[in-house]
Amino acid sequence: MAENFEQKLEEAKAILQKLLQSDMTMSESMKAYEEGMKALQKAQKLLDDAVLHVETIKQQTTEPSA
Amino acid sequence: MQPYDIVYETYGTLSEAKDNIVVVCHALTGSHHAAGWYEGDAKPGWWDGLIGSGKAIDTDRFYVVCTNVIGSCFGSTGPMSQNKDGEVYRYKFPVVSIKDMIKAQRILFDRLGIHRVHAIVGGSMGGMQALQFAIHYPSFANKIIAMATTFATQPWAIAFNKVAQEAILTDPDFKNGYYDPEDIRQKGLSGMAVGRMAGHISFLSHYSMIEKFGREYKRNDGLYELFGKFQVESYLEYNGYNFTKWFDPLAYLYITKAINIFDLARGFDSLFHALAKIQADLHLISFREDMLFLPDEMRKIDEILKSQHYRNCHHFEVESHYGHDAFLVEIDKFDSYVKEVLNG
Numbered sequence: 019m020a021e022n023f024e025q026k027l028e029e030a031k032a033i034l035q036k037l038l039q040s041d042m043t044m045s046e047s048m049k050a051y052e053e054g055m056k057a058l059q060k061a062q063k064l065l066d067d068a069v070l071h072v073e074t075i076k077q078q079t080t081e082p083s084a
Numbered sequence: 085m086q087p088y089d090i091v092y093e094t095y096g097t098l099s100e101a102k103d104n105i106v107v108v109c110h111a112l113t114g115s116h117h118a119a120g121w122y123e124g125d126a127k128p129g130w131w132d133g134l135i136g137s138g139k140a141i142d143t144d145r146f147y148v149v150c151t152n153v154i155g156s157c158f159g160s161t162g163p164m165s166q167n168k169d170g171e172v173y174r175y176k177f178p179v180v181s182i183k184d185m186i187k188a189q190r191i192l193f194d195r196l197g198i199h200r201v202h203a204i205v206g207g208s209m210g211g212m213q214a215l216q217f218a219i220h221y222p223s224f225a226n227k228i229i230a231m232a233t234t235f236a237t238q239p240w241a242i243a244f245n246k247v248a249q250e251a252i253l254t255d256p257d258f259k260n261g262y263y264d265p266e267d268i269r270q271k272g273l274s275g276m277a278v279g280r281m282a283g284h285i286s287f288l289s290h291y292s293m294i295e296k297f298g299r300e301y302k303r304n305d306g307l308y309e310l311f312g313k314f315q316v317e318s319y320l321e322y323n324g325y326n327f328t329k330w331f332d333p334l335a336y337l338y339i340t341k342a343i344n345i346f347d348l349a350r351g352f353d354s355l356f357h358a359l360a361k362i363q364a365d366l367h368l369i370s371f372r373e374d375m376l377f378l379p380d381e382m383r384k385i386d387e388i389l390k391s392q393h394y395r396n397c398h399h400f401e402v403e404s405h406y407g408h409d410a411f412l413v414e415i416d417k418f419d420s421y422v423k424e425v426l427n428g
Contacts (some may be wrong), residue, residue, distance in 0.1 A: 051348065083113070
């Protein structure tokens with residue numbers, strides 16, 4: 019299934035919640051941190067792609083032609 | 085052709101004396117929707133920058149009429165319309181000329197009680213119509229403003245049209261003209277897309293492409309990815325394929341045919357004799373890097389009229405690198421000229 023922005027954000031949020039729990043070990047929290055950053059990066063990429071798509075459409079449709 | 089429909093749009097208010105009418109003529113893929121917004125549309129009419137309240141063609145002052153040409157696909161009778169027996173014309177639709185387009189408009193105007201207008205303004209194929217009006221109905225308009233156009237379509241322009249026509253005709257999905265238009269609107273027609281890409285090249289210029297795209301590469305594509313794209317490629321692809329969703333291929337064949345056979349001198353001994361018919365105040369606006377219709381072609385009209393000691397012809401060459409489409413895009417470079425002509 020294609021990954022979507024909202025899912026990735028939810029994933030990152032869930033991991034943040036986990037990190038806030040004080041009963042995690044150092045190595046567990048490092049792993050969670052890594053996973054969370056990955057999810058955020060993926061979300062950022064999806065967002066960049068969406069912005070690029072909007073920019074492209076805007077650039078290509080604003081000018082009329084003969 | 086049997087009785088035909090012409091769809092048109094008007095802007096502004098008709099004066100009691102009916103002396104404030106400005107006719108606007110559209111280009112190859114234009115329509116009667118020249119200005120203003122339709123609800124839900126991403127962009128306004130094709131000359132919205134020029135037509136409107138306080139703009140060069142000021143709708144507070146003028147009553148603007150724009151019709152969709154016959155042969156087109158936005159509501160006026162064209163190859164995909166039905167004849168009186170309910171059959172779709174397709175190839176039975178007659179070849180129409182620019183002269184036919186303006187005759188059809190003139191008949192409509194007569195029906196609307198419009199027998200004389202203040203001005204006719206058009207660019208590209210719209211400019212051809214404006215010039216044809218000037219010669220065929222010399223006393224119909226006081227002023228003619230023809231932009232980015234020619235006295236007769238030259239082989240360079242015909243060649244670009246040929247690429248589009250051939251690409252459409254050889255596309256299996258065109259089904260030799262017996263396609264289902266709904267299919268094409270949904271799935272597109274790659275032949276027409278390719279043809280339209282060629283058209284877009286002719287509408288721009290070497291310089292405007294550098295300004296618009298440079299060597300920019302699509303941000304998320306790899307340079308060594310075989311199908312990674314330069315911005316210019318992405319532009320052509322997007323506009324080419326998108327075009328097939330809103331324009332009809334048979335209409336494209338018929339209208340490009342009308343453009344190809346356009347020659348003001350047809351029916352006269354020469355261009356000199358044709359131009360001698362003109363009585364209106366004629367304004368020619370050309371764009372320096374227009375390679376579809378060269379400024380030289382407009383200059384030739386001016387020179388012939390000058391040789392006839394015709395005083396009411398003016399040629400304004402716009403300093404523009406944009407190319408042919410400058411008449412639609414760089415409105416700020418000529419709108420004050422148009423305003424002055426119309427208000428003068």
